[in-house]
Amino acid sequence: MVLEKLKGIIAQQFGVDQDEITEETTFVGDLGADSLDLVELIMSVEEAFELGQVEDNTLENVKTVGDVVNFIKERVEE
Helix, strand or coil: CHHHHHHHHHHHHHCCCHHHCCCCCECCCCCCCCHHHHHHHHHHHHHHCCCCCCCHHHHHHCCEHHHHHHHHHHHHHC
């Protein structure tokens, strides 16, 4: 569920097909994201999953789609 919703957000933001996105997809290497793209993604994720404000240092640990899925699951369980 989390992955499917996240894939929709990523596909829209990066202009890629959802079928191309897996948990192993990297933001920088595979999607060509820069730091601004990641900030925008986190803002979209905050809103879509109702996470509230995400700490800035969170981006340091976000390399793959799976990282974001794990982050969302951890935040939702809090």
